[in-house]
Amino acid sequence: MAVRAAVAGASGYAGGELLRLLLVHPEIEIGALTGNSNAGQRLGALQPHLLPLADRVLQETTAEVLAGHEVVFLALPHGQSAAVAEQLGPEVLVVDMGADFRLKDAADWERFYGSPHAGTWPYGLPELPGARAALEGSRRIAVPGCYPTAVTLALVPAYTAGLAENEAVVVAASGTSGAGKSPKTHLLGSEVMGSMSPYGVGGGHRHTPEMIQNLGAVADGPVTVSFTPTLAPMSRGILATCSARAKPGVTAESVRAAYEKAYADEPFVHLLPEGQWPATASVHGSNAVQVQVAYDAAAGRIIAISAIDNLTKGTAGGALQSMNIALGLDEATGLSTIGVAP
Numbered sequence: 001m002a003v004r005a006a007v008a009g010a011s012g013y014a015g016g017e018l019l020r021l022l023l024v025h026p027e028i029e030i031g032a033l034t035g036n037s038n039a040g041q042r043l044g045a046l047q048p049h050l051l052p053l054a055d056r057v058l059q060e061t062t063a064e065v066l067a068g069h070e071v072v073f074l075a076l077p078h079g080q081s082a083a084v085a086e087q088l089g090p091e092v093l094v095v096d097m098g099a100d101f102r103l104k105d106a107a108d109w110e111r112f113y114g115s116p117h118a119g120t121w122p123y124g125l126p127e128l129p130g131a132r133a134a135l136e137g138s139r140r141i142a143v144p145g146c147y148p149t150a151v152t153l154a155l156v157p158a159y160t161a162g163l164a165e166n167e168a169v170v171v172a173a174s175g176t177s178g179a180g181k182s183p184k185t186h187l188l189g190s191e192v193m194g195s196m197s198p199y200g201v202g203g204g205h206r207h208t209p210e211m212i213q214n215l216g217a218v219a220d221g222p223v224t225v226s227f228t229p230t231l232a233p234m235s236r237g238i239l240a241t242c243s244a245r246a247k248p249g250v251t252a253e254s255v256r257a258a259y260e261k262a263y264a265d266e267p268f269v270h271l272l273p274e275g276q277w278p279a280t281a282s283v284h285g286s287n288a289v290q291v292q293v294a295y296d297a298a299a300g301r302i303i304a305i306s307a308i309d310n311l312t313k314g315t316a317g318g319a320l321q322s323m324n325i326a327l328g329l330d331e332a333t334g335l336s337t338i339g340v341a342p
Protein backbone atom coordinates (compact mmCIF):
# COMPACT_ATOMS: atom_id res chain seq x y z
CA MET A 1 0.00 0.00 0.00
CA ALA A 2 1.27 3.47 -0.89
CA VAL A 3 2.68 5.75 1.80
CA ARG A 4 0.76 9.05 1.88
CA ALA A 5 3.01 12.12 2.04
CA ALA A 6 2.21 15.82 2.49
CA VAL A 7 4.55 18.63 1.42
CA ALA A 8 4.54 21.95 3.28
CA GLY A 9 6.33 24.64 1.27
CA ALA A 10 5.25 23.13 -2.05
CA SER A 11 5.53 26.48 -3.85
CA GLY A 12 9.25 26.87 -3.06
CA TYR A 13 12.35 25.51 -4.78
CA ALA A 14 13.01 22.74 -2.26
CA GLY A 15 9.34 21.71 -2.17
CA GLY A 16 9.18 21.74 -5.97
CA GLU A 17 12.24 19.52 -6.31
CA LEU A 18 10.84 17.17 -3.70
CA LEU A 19 7.57 16.86 -5.65
CA ARG A 20 9.50 16.17 -8.88
CA LEU A 21 11.14 13.22 -7.10
CA LEU A 22 8.00 12.07 -5.24
CA LEU A 23 6.09 11.86 -8.53
CA VAL A 24 8.34 8.98 -9.63
CA HIS A 25 8.77 7.34 -6.21
CA PRO A 26 7.02 3.97 -6.45
CA GLU A 27 5.89 3.81 -2.80
CA ILE A 28 4.54 7.34 -2.35
CA GLU A 29 1.11 8.84 -2.88
CA ILE A 30 1.20 12.65 -2.84
CA GLY A 31 -1.30 14.11 -0.37
CA ALA A 32 -1.75 17.70 0.83
CA LEU A 33 0.36 20.47 -0.67
CA THR A 34 0.66 23.69 1.31
CA GLY A 35 2.11 27.17 0.97
CA ASN A 36 1.98 30.51 2.68
CA SER A 37 1.52 33.64 0.52
CA ASN A 38 0.56 31.37 -2.41
CA ALA A 39 -2.12 29.36 -0.59
CA GLY A 40 -5.17 29.15 -2.85
CA GLN A 41 -3.06 29.16 -6.04
CA ARG A 42 -2.91 26.29 -8.56
CA LEU A 43 0.43 24.53 -8.36
CA GLY A 44 0.63 24.72 -12.15
CA ALA A 45 0.96 28.50 -11.90
CA LEU A 46 3.94 28.19 -9.53
CA GLN A 47 5.71 24.98 -10.55
CA PRO A 48 4.85 24.59 -14.26
CA HIS A 49 7.35 21.74 -14.67
CA LEU A 50 5.26 19.50 -12.36
CA LEU A 51 2.61 18.79 -14.99
CA PRO A 52 0.78 15.89 -13.26
CA LEU A 53 0.12 18.18 -10.26
CA ALA A 54 -0.81 21.30 -12.24
CA ASP A 55 -4.44 21.39 -11.08
CA ARG A 56 -3.71 20.79 -7.40
CA VAL A 57 -4.47 23.84 -5.24
CA LEU A 58 -2.13 24.91 -2.42
CA GLN A 59 -3.67 24.88 1.04
CA GLU A 60 -2.68 26.82 4.17
CA THR A 61 0.14 25.29 6.21
CA THR A 62 -1.80 24.12 9.28
CA ALA A 63 -1.70 21.00 11.45
CA GLU A 64 -5.24 20.17 10.35
CA VAL A 65 -4.28 20.15 6.65
CA LEU A 66 -1.13 18.12 7.32
CA ALA A 67 -2.95 15.55 9.51
CA GLY A 68 -3.74 12.09 8.14
CA HIS A 69 -0.43 11.56 6.35
CA GLU A 70 2.22 8.99 7.21
CA VAL A 71 5.01 11.34 6.08
CA VAL A 72 5.10 15.15 6.27
CA PHE A 73 7.90 17.06 4.56
CA LEU A 74 8.57 20.59 5.82
CA ALA A 75 10.27 22.73 3.15
CA LEU A 76 9.80 25.98 5.04
CA PRO A 77 12.12 28.88 5.88
CA HIS A 78 14.28 28.10 8.91
CA GLY A 79 12.58 28.88 12.20
CA GLN A 80 9.14 27.86 10.88
CA SER A 81 9.31 24.06 11.21
CA ALA A 82 9.29 23.57 14.96
CA ALA A 83 5.85 25.08 15.57
CA VAL A 84 4.32 22.88 12.84
CA ALA A 85 6.20 19.73 13.86
CA GLU A 86 5.10 19.87 17.50
CA GLN A 87 1.48 19.57 16.36
CA LEU A 88 2.13 16.36 14.42
CA GLY A 89 1.89 13.06 16.30
CA PRO A 90 4.95 10.94 17.19
CA GLU A 91 3.79 8.23 14.75
CA VAL A 92 4.11 10.63 11.77
CA LEU A 93 7.46 10.70 9.97
CA VAL A 94 8.35 14.41 9.88
CA VAL A 95 11.21 15.27 7.52
CA ASP A 96 12.46 18.82 8.07
CA MET A 97 14.33 20.21 5.09
CA GLY A 98 15.03 23.43 6.98
CA ALA A 99 17.71 23.98 9.58
CA ASP A 100 15.68 23.91 12.81
CA PHE A 101 16.78 20.51 14.14
CA ARG A 102 20.26 20.08 12.62
CA LEU A 103 22.49 21.54 15.32
CA LYS A 104 23.19 19.88 18.67
CA ASP A 105 24.63 22.96 20.33
CA ALA A 106 21.94 25.43 21.40
CA ALA A 107 24.48 28.27 21.69
CA ASP A 108 25.58 27.72 18.07
CA TRP A 109 21.94 27.79 16.96
CA GLU A 110 21.19 31.01 18.81
CA ARG A 111 24.36 32.68 17.53
CA PHE A 112 23.81 31.85 13.85
CA TYR A 113 20.00 31.80 13.63
CA GLY A 114 19.07 34.32 16.32
CA SER A 115 16.14 32.43 17.87
CA PRO A 116 15.65 29.84 20.66
CA HIS A 117 16.91 26.34 19.79
CA ALA A 118 14.06 23.91 19.01
CA GLY A 119 16.01 20.67 19.54
CA THR A 120 18.00 18.07 17.59
CA TRP A 121 16.70 15.27 15.38
CA PRO A 122 18.51 12.33 13.72
CA TYR A 123 20.66 13.85 10.98
CA GLY A 124 19.79 12.90 7.42
CA LEU A 125 23.23 12.32 5.95
CA PRO A 126 23.27 8.50 5.72
CA GLU A 127 26.91 8.43 4.58
CA LEU A 128 28.11 9.77 7.96
CA PRO A 129 29.32 6.94 10.21
CA GLY A 130 26.45 5.83 12.50
CA ALA A 131 23.82 7.89 10.70
CA ARG A 132 21.95 5.00 9.08
CA ALA A 133 21.39 3.30 12.43
CA ALA A 134 19.93 6.51 13.87
CA LEU A 135 17.63 6.98 10.87
CA GLU A 136 16.22 3.43 10.80
CA GLY A 137 12.69 3.55 12.20
CA SER A 138 13.04 7.21 13.21
CA ARG A 139 9.94 9.41 12.97
CA ARG A 140 11.90 12.68 12.88
CA ILE A 141 14.66 13.59 10.38
CA ALA A 142 16.72 16.79 10.09
CA VAL A 143 17.89 17.07 6.48
CA PRO A 144 21.37 18.69 6.27
CA GLY A 145 22.10 22.03 4.66
CA CYS A 146 23.28 21.94 1.06
CA TYR A 147 26.82 23.23 1.70
CA PRO A 148 27.36 20.94 4.72
CA THR A 149 26.31 17.95 2.58
CA ALA A 150 28.92 18.75 -0.07
CA VAL A 151 31.69 19.66 2.37
CA THR A 152 31.12 16.81 4.80
CA LEU A 153 31.18 14.19 2.05
CA ALA A 154 34.38 15.71 0.63
CA LEU A 155 36.28 15.72 3.91
CA VAL A 156 34.94 12.91 6.12
CA PRO A 157 37.22 10.15 4.73
CA ALA A 158 40.32 12.26 5.50
CA TYR A 159 39.21 12.54 9.14
CA THR A 160 37.89 9.01 9.67
CA ALA A 161 41.22 7.68 8.40
CA GLY A 162 43.15 10.06 10.67
CA LEU A 163 45.01 11.69 7.78
CA ALA A 164 44.13 15.34 8.35
CA GLU A 165 44.94 17.90 11.05
CA ASN A 166 41.90 19.40 12.74
CA GLU A 167 41.57 22.45 10.51
CA ALA A 168 39.91 22.77 7.13
CA VAL A 169 39.58 25.55 4.58
CA VAL A 170 36.56 25.47 2.28
CA VAL A 171 35.57 27.62 -0.69
CA ALA A 172 32.30 26.51 -2.25
CA ALA A 173 30.34 27.89 -5.18
CA SER A 174 26.56 27.52 -5.27
CA GLY A 175 23.91 28.08 -7.89
CA THR A 176 21.31 30.72 -7.12
CA SER A 177 18.44 28.32 -6.36
CA GLY A 178 20.22 27.71 -3.04
CA ALA A 179 18.89 31.05 -1.89
CA GLY A 180 15.23 30.10 -2.43
CA LYS A 181 12.55 31.54 -4.65
CA SER A 182 11.56 34.71 -2.81
CA PRO A 183 12.92 37.85 -4.53
CA LYS A 184 16.32 39.12 -3.32
CA THR A 185 18.19 42.10 -4.75
CA HIS A 186 21.54 40.32 -4.99
CA LEU A 187 19.86 37.58 -7.03
CA LEU A 188 18.55 39.84 -9.79
CA GLY A 189 19.57 38.37 -13.14
CA SER A 190 21.67 41.41 -14.01
CA GLU A 191 23.59 41.08 -10.72
CA VAL A 192 24.27 37.36 -11.05
CA MET A 193 24.78 36.67 -14.75
CA GLY A 194 28.40 36.67 -15.84
CA SER A 195 29.72 37.24 -12.33
CA MET A 196 30.83 35.33 -9.23
CA SER A 197 30.91 36.88 -5.78
CA PRO A 198 31.59 35.75 -2.20
CA TYR A 199 29.24 36.25 0.74
CA GLY A 200 29.18 35.31 4.43
CA VAL A 201 32.99 35.75 4.49
CA GLY A 202 34.94 35.47 7.77
CA GLY A 203 33.06 32.71 9.55
CA GLY A 204 29.64 34.33 9.32
CA HIS A 205 27.75 31.72 7.28
CA ARG A 206 25.24 29.69 9.31
CA HIS A 207 26.39 26.43 7.74
CA THR A 208 29.82 26.73 9.39
CA PRO A 209 28.77 25.22 12.76
CA GLU A 210 27.02 22.35 10.93
CA MET A 211 30.25 21.48 9.09
CA ILE A 212 32.20 21.72 12.35
CA GLN A 213 29.66 19.42 14.03
CA ASN A 214 29.90 16.81 11.26
CA LEU A 215 33.69 16.76 10.94
CA GLY A 216 34.21 16.92 14.71
CA ALA A 217 32.03 13.81 15.07
CA VAL A 218 34.49 11.70 13.06
CA ALA A 219 37.83 13.41 13.82
CA ASP A 220 39.93 12.83 16.94
CA GLY A 221 38.92 16.25 18.32
CA PRO A 222 37.19 19.50 17.36
CA VAL A 223 37.86 20.70 13.80
CA THR A 224 38.00 24.38 12.83
CA VAL A 225 36.46 25.22 9.46
CA SER A 226 37.11 28.43 7.54
CA PHE A 227 34.20 28.52 5.09
CA THR A 228 33.73 30.98 2.22
CA PRO A 229 30.60 30.55 0.08
CA THR A 230 30.37 32.11 -3.36
CA LEU A 231 27.44 32.67 -5.66
CA ALA A 232 27.85 31.29 -9.18
CA PRO A 233 25.85 32.22 -12.30
CA MET A 234 23.96 28.92 -12.60
CA SER A 235 20.58 27.78 -11.33
CA ARG A 236 21.69 24.60 -9.54
CA GLY A 237 24.82 22.95 -8.23
CA ILE A 238 27.51 23.22 -5.58
CA LEU A 239 31.22 22.74 -6.17
CA ALA A 240 33.04 22.55 -2.83
CA THR A 241 36.84 22.87 -2.84
CA CYS A 242 38.07 21.77 0.58
CA SER A 243 41.55 21.37 1.99
CA ALA A 244 43.09 20.27 5.28
CA ARG A 245 46.70 20.11 6.46
CA ALA A 246 47.98 16.54 6.16
CA LYS A 247 49.34 14.74 9.20
CA PRO A 248 52.98 13.63 9.09
CA GLY A 249 53.57 10.51 6.99
CA VAL A 250 50.59 11.01 4.70
CA THR A 251 51.18 10.10 1.05
CA ALA A 252 49.15 10.39 -2.16
CA GLU A 253 48.63 6.62 -1.96
CA SER A 254 47.34 6.64 1.63
CA VAL A 255 44.90 9.45 0.81
CA ARG A 256 43.57 7.65 -2.27
CA ALA A 257 43.23 4.38 -0.36
CA ALA A 258 41.23 6.07 2.44
CA TYR A 259 38.74 7.58 -0.01
CA GLU A 260 38.40 4.33 -1.99
CA LYS A 261 37.64 2.46 1.22
CA ALA A 262 35.16 5.04 2.50
CA TYR A 263 33.07 5.19 -0.65
CA ALA A 264 33.40 1.69 -2.14
CA ASP A 265 29.85 0.69 -1.11
CA GLU A 266 28.04 4.04 -1.11
CA PRO A 267 25.21 4.08 -3.68
CA PHE A 268 25.32 7.82 -4.28
CA VAL A 269 28.90 8.93 -3.63
CA HIS A 270 31.25 8.33 -6.54
CA LEU A 271 34.97 8.73 -6.08
CA LEU A 272 36.07 9.63 -9.59
CA PRO A 273 38.96 7.89 -11.34
CA GLU A 274 42.30 9.62 -10.79
CA GLY A 275 42.72 12.65 -13.02
CA GLN A 276 38.98 13.28 -13.41
CA TRP A 277 37.40 16.18 -11.50
CA PRO A 278 33.88 16.81 -10.15
CA ALA A 279 31.60 19.06 -12.19
CA THR A 280 28.18 20.37 -11.23
CA ALA A 281 26.72 19.62 -14.67
CA SER A 282 27.41 15.91 -14.16
CA VAL A 283 25.11 15.72 -11.12
CA HIS A 284 22.42 18.14 -12.30
CA GLY A 285 19.03 16.76 -11.22
CA SER A 286 20.54 13.59 -9.74
CA ASN A 287 21.19 12.42 -6.19
CA ALA A 288 24.80 11.61 -7.03
CA VAL A 289 27.83 13.14 -5.35
CA GLN A 290 31.08 13.32 -7.27
CA VAL A 291 34.24 13.36 -5.14
CA GLN A 292 37.90 13.62 -6.04
CA VAL A 293 40.93 13.94 -3.79
CA ALA A 294 44.56 14.87 -4.27
CA TYR A 295 47.60 15.27 -2.03
CA ASP A 296 49.47 18.53 -2.56
CA ALA A 297 52.86 17.39 -1.26
CA ALA A 298 54.54 20.81 -1.59
CA ALA A 299 51.88 22.50 0.52
CA GLY A 300 51.35 19.49 2.78
CA ARG A 301 47.60 19.62 2.24
CA ILE A 302 44.86 17.19 1.27
CA ILE A 303 42.58 18.71 -1.37
CA ALA A 304 39.09 17.19 -1.61
CA ILE A 305 36.53 18.43 -4.11
CA SER A 306 32.87 17.49 -4.35
CA ALA A 307 29.98 18.36 -6.65
CA ILE A 308 26.28 17.98 -5.80
CA ASP A 309 22.99 19.34 -7.02
CA ASN A 310 21.96 21.59 -4.10
CA LEU A 311 18.27 20.86 -4.68
CA THR A 312 18.65 17.09 -5.12
CA LYS A 313 21.30 15.48 -2.88
CA GLY A 314 21.60 18.89 -1.19
CA THR A 315 18.00 18.83 0.01
CA ALA A 316 15.08 16.94 -1.66
CA GLY A 317 17.02 13.84 -2.77
CA GLY A 318 18.82 13.67 0.57
CA ALA A 319 15.45 13.96 2.29
CA LEU A 320 14.03 11.04 0.28
CA GLN A 321 17.14 8.91 0.82
CA SER A 322 16.74 9.33 4.58
CA MET A 323 12.97 8.82 4.40
CA ASN A 324 13.57 5.52 2.59
CA ILE A 325 15.85 4.37 5.42
CA ALA A 326 13.40 5.47 8.13
CA LEU A 327 10.56 3.57 6.43
CA GLY A 328 12.64 0.42 5.89
CA LEU A 329 12.70 0.81 2.09
CA ASP A 330 15.75 0.33 -0.08
CA GLU A 331 17.75 3.53 0.37
CA ALA A 332 17.91 4.26 -3.36
CA THR A 333 14.18 3.83 -4.05
CA GLY A 334 12.98 6.52 -6.46
CA LEU A 335 16.39 8.22 -6.64
CA SER A 336 18.53 8.55 -9.74
CA THR A 337 22.29 8.91 -10.09
CA ILE A 338 21.94 9.98 -13.71
CA GLY A 339 22.65 13.66 -14.41
CA VAL A 340 21.39 15.77 -17.33
CA ALA A 341 24.64 17.36 -18.56
CA PRO A 342 25.42 19.48 -20.50
Ligand SMILES: NC(=O)C1=CN([C@@H]2O[C@H](COP(=O)(O)OP(=O)(O)OC[C@H]3O[C@@H](n4cnc5c(N)ncnc54)[C@H](OP(=O)(O)O)[C@@H]3O)[C@@H](O)[C@H]2O)C=CC1
Pocket (backbone or CB within 6 Å): 008, 009, 010, 011, 012, 013, 014, 015, 034, 035, 036, 037, 038, 039, 061, 074, 075, 076, 077, 078, 080, 097, 098, 099, 144, 145, 146, 177, 178, 179, 180, 181, 182, 310, 311, 314, 315
Ligand atom coordinates in the same frame (compact mmCIF):
# COMPACT_ATOMS: atom_id res chain seq x y z
N1 LIG B 1 17.11 25.91 -2.01
C1 LIG B 1 18.01 25.03 -1.62
O1 LIG B 1 18.96 24.68 -2.35
C2 LIG B 1 17.92 24.42 -0.26
C3 LIG B 1 16.94 24.76 0.64
N2 LIG B 1 16.91 24.18 1.88
C4 LIG B 1 15.92 24.57 2.86
O2 LIG B 1 14.59 24.28 2.43
C5 LIG B 1 13.71 25.23 2.99
C6 LIG B 1 12.92 25.87 1.85
O3 LIG B 1 13.84 26.55 1.01
P1 LIG B 1 13.51 27.02 -0.46
O4 LIG B 1 12.53 26.11 -1.08
O5 LIG B 1 14.79 27.26 -1.11
O6 LIG B 1 12.78 28.43 -0.16
P2 LIG B 1 11.67 29.14 -1.03
O7 LIG B 1 11.71 30.55 -0.61
O8 LIG B 1 11.84 28.82 -2.46
O9 LIG B 1 10.31 28.47 -0.51
C7 LIG B 1 9.83 28.68 0.78
C8 LIG B 1 8.52 27.95 0.97
O10 LIG B 1 8.08 28.13 2.31
C9 LIG B 1 6.77 28.75 2.31
N3 LIG B 1 6.72 29.69 3.43
C10 LIG B 1 7.33 30.89 3.53
N4 LIG B 1 7.07 31.45 4.74
C11 LIG B 1 6.28 30.58 5.39
C12 LIG B 1 5.64 30.58 6.66
N5 LIG B 1 5.77 31.61 7.51
N6 LIG B 1 4.88 29.52 7.01
C13 LIG B 1 4.69 28.49 6.15
N7 LIG B 1 5.25 28.44 4.92
C14 LIG B 1 6.05 29.46 4.57
C15 LIG B 1 6.66 29.44 0.97
O11 LIG B 1 5.29 29.54 0.63
P3 LIG B 1 4.72 30.71 -0.35
O12 LIG B 1 5.54 30.63 -1.59
O13 LIG B 1 3.31 30.27 -0.59
O14 LIG B 1 4.84 31.98 0.38
C16 LIG B 1 7.41 28.44 0.07
O15 LIG B 1 6.59 27.36 -0.26
C17 LIG B 1 14.55 26.25 3.75
O16 LIG B 1 14.59 25.95 5.12
C18 LIG B 1 15.91 26.07 3.12
O17 LIG B 1 16.91 26.46 3.97
C19 LIG B 1 17.83 23.26 2.24
C20 LIG B 1 18.82 22.89 1.40
C21 LIG B 1 18.95 23.44 0.08
Ligand SMILES: CC(=O)N[C@@H](CCC(=O)OP(=O)(O)O)C(=O)O
Pocket (backbone or CB within 6 Å): 078, 097, 098, 099, 144, 145, 146, 147, 174, 175, 176, 177, 178, 179, 180, 229, 231
Ligand atom coordinates in the same frame (compact mmCIF):
# COMPACT_ATOMS: atom_id res chain seq x y z
C1 LIG C 1 23.21 30.39 -2.73
C2 LIG C 1 22.62 30.53 -1.35
O1 LIG C 1 22.21 31.61 -0.96
N1 LIG C 1 22.56 29.43 -0.61
C3 LIG C 1 21.99 29.41 0.71
C4 LIG C 1 22.04 28.02 1.27
C5 LIG C 1 20.69 27.44 1.42
C6 LIG C 1 20.62 26.15 2.19
O2 LIG C 1 20.77 25.09 1.80
O3 LIG C 1 20.56 26.27 3.40
P1 LIG C 1 19.58 26.04 4.58
O4 LIG C 1 18.75 24.88 4.34
O5 LIG C 1 20.44 25.88 5.75
O6 LIG C 1 18.87 27.35 4.63
C7 LIG C 1 22.73 30.35 1.66
O7 LIG C 1 23.93 30.50 1.55
O8 LIG C 1 22.08 30.83 2.58
